Amino acid sequence: MENLAIQLENVSKSFKYFQLKNVDLTLPTGQIMGFVGANGAGKSTTIRILMGLMQADSGVVKVLGHSQPENQTLVKKEVGFSSEEMKLYGAKNLAWHIDFIKSIYPQWNQAYANELLKRFDLNLEQKIKQFSKGQQIKAQLLLVLARKPKLLVLDEPTTGLDPVARHEVMAELALILRDEDRTVLFSSHNTADVEKISDQITFIDRGRILDSNDKESFFENWKKIQVELPSETLLFRHHRSIGIEQAGKLASVTTNAFTPEILTDMQKQNIKVLAVEKMSLEEIFIANVSYRRQGE
Amino acid sequence: MNLRLNPSMIYKLTTKDFLLFRPFLVVYILICALAAGVMIAPIEGAYYLGVILVITVSIGSGIHFALTSVIIEKKENQMSFIMGLPINATDYAVSKTVGGMVVYFLNWLPMLVITLSLIYFSHLPNGLIPISILCFLQILTGVVVVLCIGVGTGSEGFTIVMVVIFNILFNLFLSVVGQLPGISEFIQGNEAVFNATFFSVFGIEILALILVLSLTLFIKSRNACFL
Numbered sequence: 103m104e105n106l107a108i109q110l111e112n113v114s115k116s117f118k119y120f121q122l123k124n125v126d127l128t129l130p131t132g133q134i135m136g137f138v139g140a141n142g143a144g145k146s147t148t149i150r151i152l153m154g155l156m157q158a159d160s161g162v163v164k165v166l167g168h169s170q171p172e173n174q175t176l177v178k179k180e181v182g183f184s185s186e187e188m189k190l191y192g193a194k195n196l197a198w199h200i201d202f203i204k205s206i207y208p209q210w211n212q213a214y215a216n217e218l219l220k221r222f223d224l225n226l227e228q229k230i231k232q233f234s235k236g237q238q239i240k241a242q243l244l245l246v247l248a249r250k251p252k253l254l255v256l257d258e259p260t261t262g263l264d265p266v267a268r269h270e271v272m273a274e275l276a277l278i279l280r281d282e283d284r285t286v287l288f289s290s291h292n293t294a295d296v297e298k299i300s301d302q303i304t305f306i307d308r309g310r311i312l313d314s315n316d317k318e319s320f321f322e323n324w325k326k327i328q329v330e331l332p333s334e335t336l337l338f339r340h341h342r343s344i345g346i347e348q349a350g351k352l353a354s355v356t357t358n359a360f361t362p363e364i365l366t367d368m369q370k371q372n373i374k375v376l377a378v379e380k381m382s383l384e385e386i387f388i389a390n391v392s393y394r395r396q397g398e
Numbered sequence: 399m400n401l402r403l404n405p406s407m408i409y410k411l412t413t414k415d416f417l418l419f420r421p422f423l424v425v426y427i428l429i430c431a432l433a434a435g436v437m438i439a440p441i442e443g444a445y446y447l448g449v450i451l452v453i454t455v456s457i458g459s460g461i462h463f464a465l466t467s468v469i470i471e472k473k474e475n476q477m478s479f480i481m482g483l484p485i486n487a488t489d490y491a492v493s494k495t496v497g498g499m500v501v502y503f504l505n506w507l508p509m510l511v512i513t514l515s516l517i518y519f520s521h522l523p524n525g526l527i528p529i530s531i532l533c534f535l536q537i538l539t540g541v542v543v544v545l546c547i548g549v550g551t552g553s554e555g556f557t558i559v560m561v562v563i564f565n566i567l568f569n570l571f572l573s574v575v576g577q578l579p580g581i582s583e584f585i586q587g588n589e590a591v592f593n594a595t596f597f598s599v600f601g602i603e604i605l606a607l608i609l610v611l612s613l614t615l616f617i618k619s620r621n622a623c624f625l
Contacts, residue, residue, distance in 0.1 A: 155481055156625045171623045175404055175484045183482035189475040191418060202414055206407070206483060242479075 105131040106164070107253045107285040108152060113161030115147060122147050122309045125161070129287055129302065134279060136296030136317075137289040138387055139306035145289040146185070148306065149257045152287075153183055166252055179207070182251030184242045186258035192231030196224055196241050200248075207249040215248035221274055236267030240274070247278060254286040260295055272298055293384040303383070307391045313358075317383075324386045325360040329353050330374040337373075344393040356381070356389050403492060407485045412497030415467045416504065423505045426459035430509040437513075438520035445522065456509050456534065457568065460541030461561050463502050468494055468548035469557050481624050491549050491618035495611055498545045502538070510534045525587035528596045529576065535600065536571050539607045540564040546614035575599055 108129035115122040122144045129135045139145045150156040152165055154174025163170040165177045190199055204210045219226065222240040224233075233241060239259055246254065259275070260268045276299050279286060290296050296303060297317070304314040315323075331337060331351045342364055345356035357364060365375050381389070416423075433455050437448025471477050480490065510531070517526050547560040575581055580595025 150625060153482070154486075155623055157623045171486075174623070175402075175407075175486050175489075178482065178484040185478060185482075187475045188478040188482065190479060191476055192474075193418065198417075202410070205410055 109164040111162040113158045134286040135302040136300030144309040180252045182246035183255045186261040190230045197226040218244045297383040326379040327355045328376040332372040408493045411493035430455045434513045434516045464544040488619045524590045525584045527590035535603045
């Protein structure tokens with residue numbers, strides 16, 4: 103059986119105004135998963151449950167083979183967790199934080215921490231409150247990465263950053279993650295960030311998992327087909343098409359199960375295929391959300 | 399109920415809180431020494447002014463510590479950073495209540511020793527020593543109650559309400575205990591008298607402290623998770 107770093111089966115959690123519904127999520131060891139959803143989609147709730155910070159109402163939660171939340175102490179020794187809402191102690195400098203974390207994690211790698219300090223261009227003696235938001239996030243990442251976790255869970259690490267800082271953090275993160283075999287769950291509402299570093303992608307919306315697959319499969323399966331119709335009659339939705347935008351004889355058909363047979367079928371119906379376009383992850387995400395919301 | 403504790407992490411979290419509070423701790427001890435110095439100044443009314451200052455510093459430092467270590471840590475999302483460490487909700491609660499009490503104790507004890515020493519070595523009657531000990535113990539208990547309310551509710555509002563109640567109750571405590579025959583009769587005396595009344599009040603304060611801590615930890619240990 104494949105080694106799973108994260109295994110969520112049928113996990114549900116109800117709040118007054120929000121429900122996480124029957125979430126199934128698996129992340130094999132060595133993979134980087136982008137967990138994409140709009141604000142309030144349930145990303146942070148899912149992550150809090152898998153970190154053992156919050157108890158699910160039902161379902162099975164296992165992280166690195168340990169059930170959660172009962173093994174949260176054990177799990178958190180092996181998992182590096184950083185979230186957008188986390189803040190370090192402003193009155194203290196980075197060296198103080200490093201000493202604190204080093205005293206907790208015996209596997210702390212000082213040589214790697216020094217390398218990250220250089221890469222991130224951080225000053226050990228500078229107080230955290232004097233850091234920019236981007237530097238604070240880099241400091242948090244350093245504290246998490248240098249403890250050499252078996253699993254890295256990053257909850258919206260780039261949210262709230264200006265475009266330059268976001269680009270810097272993502273570039274560094276992409277480099278670091280490429281360095282060696284890592285298992286990472288990376289949540290974001292920013293599809294560009296996720297596209298850059300993920301092998302696997304999972305979409306979540308309104309507390310439900312919409313889709314989960316490897317990145318390449320998403321790009322292979324999701325296409326936008328530009329066609330010219332023989333007449334201006336409205337084009338009916340094909341069983342493999344999930345969205346149609348039509349203006350006169352011209353139409354744009356979105357499919358989530360692209361095969362060359364779709365084009366052959368269209369040609370048989372005198373539909374002229376003008377182009378088959380690759381969709382960006384953002385377009386795939388939006389089309390996916392709209393399609394599922396229509397069905398609710 | 400979650401009774402599996404991680405003593406090593408509780409110690410590290412408590413040490414972390416101590417290190418964060420240490421600069422203020424030194425300042426508060428110095429202010430308390432000055433305030434206690436006012437008590438023994440040979441000026442009319444200085445004693446009462448000094449007492450008010452000592453009480454203000456000891457209560458203020460406790461409230462400062464309780465609010466920063468529990469409420470502000472939560473409000474400024476540093477608690478999220480702590481929650482990601484290998485601890486459970488009970489470890490956190492123990493570090494903030496028992497650990498918090500220990501950290502405040504390191505502030506409280508020098509203040510008590512300074513105050514008692516100044517009373518003992520000055521012209522002030524030694525009869526003031528027992529009631530001073532009871533007042534300081536009452537302040538320690540009050541600070542622990544504020545810490546427990548902060549940890550138990552996680553609410554800034556409730557904790558501030560508790561601070562107000564604590565101040566009101568402390569004034570009530572002063573007037574009630576100060577009028578107890580076993581205490582009031584000996585305040586002006588040259589000898590510190592530790593009689594049954596003193597030990598009764600002392601025992602009640604210690605019991606209250608243990609009860610509040612136990613109740614808070616019992617309630618928090620029933621939570622499997624932080625949130």
